[in-house]
Amino acid sequence: MSKPPTISDAEWEVMTILWANSPLTAMEIVSQLAGHKQWSPRTVKSLLNRLVKKRALDYSTRGNRYLYRPRVTRDACVRMESGSFLSRVFGDAVGPMLVQFVQQADLSRDEIEQLEKILREKSNSGEK
Amino acid sequence: MSKPPTISDAEWEVMTILWANSPLTAMEIVSQLAGHKQWSPRTVKSLLNRLVKKRALDYSTRGNRYLYRPRVTRDACVRMESGSFLSRVFGDAVGPMLVQFVQQADLSRDEIEQLEKILREKSNSGEK
DNA sequence: TGTAATAGATTACATCTGTAATCCATGTCC
DNA sequence: GGACATGGATTACAGATGTAATCTATTACA
Numbered sequence: 068m069s070k071p072p073t074i075s076d077a078e079w080e081v082m083t084i085l086w087a088n089s090p091l092t093a094m095e096i097v098s099q100l101a102g103h104k105q106w107s108p109r110t111v112k113s114l115l116n117r118l119v120k121k122r123a124l125d126y127s128t129r130g131n132r133y134l135y136r137p138r139v140t141r142d143a144c145v146r147m148e149s150g151s152f153l154s155r156v157f158g159d160a161v162g163p164m165l166v167q168f169v170q171q172a173d174l175s176r177d178e179i180e181q182l183e184k185i186l187r188e189k190s191n192s193g194e195k
Numbered sequence: 196m197s198k199p200p201t202i203s204d205a206e207w208e209v210m211t212i213l214w215a216n217s218p219l220t221a222m223e224i225v226s227q228l229a230g231h232k233q234w235s236p237r238t239v240k241s242l243l244n245r246l247v248k249k250r251a252l253d254y255s256t257r258g259n260r261y262l263y264r265p266r267v268t269r270d271a272c273v274r275m276e277s278g279s280f281l282s283r284v285f286g287d288a289v290g291p292m293l294v295q296f297v298q299q300a301d302l303s304r305d306e307i308e309q310l311e312k313i314l315r316e317k318s319n320s321g322e323k
Numbered sequence: 324t325g326t327a328a329t330a331g332a333t334t335a336c337a338t339c340t341g342t343a344a345t346c347c348a349t350g351t352c353c
Numbered sequence: 354g355g356a357c358a359t360g361g362a363t364t365a366c367a368g369a370t371g372t373a374a375t376c377t378a379t380t381a382c383a
Contacts, residue, residue, distance in 0.1 A: 075370055079283050093330075109373050112331070117370090131330065131379065145284055152280050155207055156273055161296075162306035167277050168293055169313050178290035179318045183311065185297050190307050203340055221360075237343050240361070245340090259349070259360065 071139040071147050072121040080104060081114050082123065086141040090127065090134035199267040199275055200249040208232060209242050210251065214269040218255065218262035 074082060084099050085091060091099075093115055097108045115135060118124040123144075126133040157164040169182070202210060212227050213219060219227075221243055225236045243263060246252040251272075254261040285292045297310070 073369085076279075076283055077371060083286060106371095107373060108329090109375095110371075113371085113373070116332075133331075148280070148284055151204075152276065155204060156276055161300050162302055165293070165296060165300060165302070166306065166309055166313065167273060168281060168289070169297075169310055171274065171277055171281065172289045172293055174290050174293070174317060176318065178294065179314050181294055182297055183314050183318075185294065186307050186311050186314070189302060190304065190311075201339090205341060234341095235343060236359095237345095238341075241341085241343070244362075261361075 071143045072123050073147075074118075074121075074123060074144055077110075078114050078118055078123070081111065081118060082137060082141070082144070085124065085135060085137050090136040092129075092132045092134060094132075096135070199271045200251050202246075202249075202251060202272055202276075205238075206242050206246055206251070209239065209246060210265065210269070210272070213252065213263060213265050218264040220257075220260045220262060222260075224263065 080100060081096060084096055093108070093112055096115070097106075097111045100106060100111060115124065119126065119135075123137065123139050124135050125138045126135045128134070153164060157167075174182070208228060209224060212224055221236070221240055224243070225234075225239045228234060228239060243252065247254065247263075251265065251267050252263050253266045254263045256262070281289050302310070
């Protein structure tokens, strides 16, 4: 599997929708974005075009519509992005990165407890 | 303290050097970069100019040279970048991602304690 | 059946980035 | 003193990005 292309911020929004649920037509994507983005449908079309050109998306035809679907997995893209961002900012220091993220994240009580539990276990099982 | 400006990949290299040690002249920065980057000194100058314009750097004058120094802390920039990275890549699923990472990470005792402390604080300050 | 809405394709255009080159003043070496 | 190196300032230029508008074919409503 070849490495995924670079996906920009705006493009990421579109991919997110398709990773969650595909294939979808352009209009369906537009509707799903409508909630939290004020993009004109034109804008979304442009993004779709770019993503197809980048080979991040693929489509088939249904009548006169296109049905878009991802050609790259979310996982692969996350790994890529993580690679560049994380290595830039944190180098290979995973610990400080997690500290930073946990500090910033908006966590639910459940998640906090879950994390605390994991940490307790880790600390009992004798980490260095 | 105003929010830090956006710092690009290439710019980040320059900032990293100045965060570690400042003030420095353009030439000193060029030398320090010489190890792992094949940038022409022109390129570095351009980056310095942009960073000054963005108000990420400041300079004073020594003779006919400039002495550059950061105007923004590394910490503030890391916070910014992390924020946009997290929300872009993980959207509102930051929690599960952290759980998974923490589970897999090889953490030192210190880091574990640090994380536990952060979580305690978060849980006290009434997360939802 | 004509006309407007929609679909996808192409084009636009300003800003940011990476990566310099050019310009002008000064400092330096012979 | 003259030519060259160096410093900072300005300009360049292509590719990526955000954000559309326009063009053309088709579809669907009045």
